[in-house]
Amino acid sequence: MRKVILDCDPGHDDAFAIMLAAQHLDLLGITTIGGNGILENVTTNALKVLEVIGRPEIPVYKGHAGPLLKPLVTAPEFHGESGMDGPVLPEPKIKARAQHAVDFIIEAVMAEEDVTLIATGPLTNIAAALHRNPAIAKRVREIVIMGGSVTFGNWTPAAEFNIYVDPEAAAKVFNSGAWVKMTGVNLTRQCLITAKEMNEFRKLGTRAGQFAADLVAYFIEACEKTAQLPGANLHDACAVAWVIDPGLITAAPTHIDVELTGELTRGMTVCDYRHLRGADPKTDLYRTPTMPFRGKAPNAEAALELDFPGFMDLLYRTLRAYR
Ligand code: BDR
Numbered sequence: 546m547r548k549v550i551l552d553c554d555p556g557h558d559d560a561f562a563i564m565l566a567a568q569h570l571d572l573l574g575i576t577t578i579g580g581n582g583i584l585e586n587v588t589t590n591a592l593k594v595l596e597v598i599g600r601p602e603i604p605v606y607k608g609h610a611g612p613l614l615k616p617l618v619t620a621p622e623f624h625g626e627s628g629m630d631g632p633v634l635p636e637p638k639i640k641a642r643a644q645h646a647v648d649f650i651i652e653a654v655m656a657e658e659d660v661t662l663i664a665t666g667p668l669t670n671i672a673a674a675l676h677r678n679p680a681i682a683k684r685v686r687e688i689v690i691m692g693g694s695v696t697f698g699n700w701t702p703a704a705e706f707n708i709y710v711d712p713e714a715a716a717k718v719f720n721s722g723a724w725v726k727m728t729g730v731n732l733t734r735q736c737l738i739t740a741k742e743m744n745e746f747r748k749l750g751t752r753a754g755q756f757a758a759d760l761v762a763y764f765i766e767a768c769e770k771t772a773q774l775p776g777a778n779l780h781d782a783c784a785v786a787w788v789i790d791p792g793l794i795t796a797a798p799t800h801i802d803v804e805l806t807g808e809l810t811r812g813m814t815v816c817d818y819r820h821l822r823g824a825d826p827k828t829d830l831y832r833t834p835t836m837p838f839r840g841k842a843p844n845a846e847a848a849l850e851l852d853f854p855g856f857m858d859l860l861y862r863t864l865r866a867y868r
């Protein structure tokens with residue numbers, strides 16, 4: 546089983562990321578970061594998810610409350626004030642560990658071989674760990690993130706939320722020397738959950754299925770109201786699904802950096818796809834490089850196409866297996 550640490554800010558879609566990772570991966574720990582909600586809330590939410598799925602032994606570590614340089618931006622219009630409004634759950638009995646998330650990440654990566662870092666919130670904790678111990682960039686197997694986009698953003702025309710919240714941290718991660726796999730919103734928009742899938746979750750008859758239905762009932766309504774979307778995107782679950790089954794996503798190598806100063810484009814992930822430019826009307830990208838690289842060598846892989854039926858099959862199986 547792949548050893549992973551999941552750094553997240555639950556978050557409705559982060560909750561799905563946790564459920565997938567806890568069942569299919571060797572989840573060494575969950576680290577939390579202020580993002581969708583304030584740190585206290587997203588940490589409580591992570592603990593609640595672990596109790597729902599009966600995995601209270603998975604350790605949770607609190608990380609940074611907000612970005613390196615700027616004030617925290619949260620997303621109550623999508624996730625509610627708690628960061629995970631909708632499901633009615635008791636206060637968790639389990640507690641977060643005393644160790645700071647950044648200390649845990651550094652310690653675990655240095656102690657274990659081949660750890661994959663999965664990040665589904667702003668990248669502050671990961672950047673802080675890389676800053677404190679740059680050696681972890683080469684020790685990790687890869688850093689798989691939900692964030693950014695090869696096309697347009699969601700929080701601003703150019704920037705996706707997780708990168709927008711802490712662009713300096715994201716730039717640190719992309720320039721660290723670690724191999725980054727990016728599931729941006731160009732990909733996660735293909736993971737659209739509607740009432741049809743919500744009803745299927747409910748029919749599973751498990752506590753996890755019920756929880757999943759309650760999560761998306763709230764999330765679908767919020768996404769429709771706030772962004773006029775025809776459903777809810779399970780952004781973060783895509784990043785974890787990619788680690789579980791790489792065949793679910795088609796990707797291409799590319800060089801990615803983050804815009805830090807643009808008046809209109811701060812937080813944009815600038816992807817050099819000159820070698821990939823093609824005539825695919827859907828993505829404007831070929832699946833494999835078609836020309837020699839220009840500019841800098843790839844430091845990342847950008848996710849382009851999702852096998853949505855395959856993803857849903859994995860998700861249904863996962864929710865069914867939790868009793
Ligand atoms: C990302 O932002 C958050 O609101 C979601 O949890 C996801 O990680 C999508 O832009």
Ligand code: CA
Nearest residue numbers: 556559665666
């Ligand atoms: Ca998230």
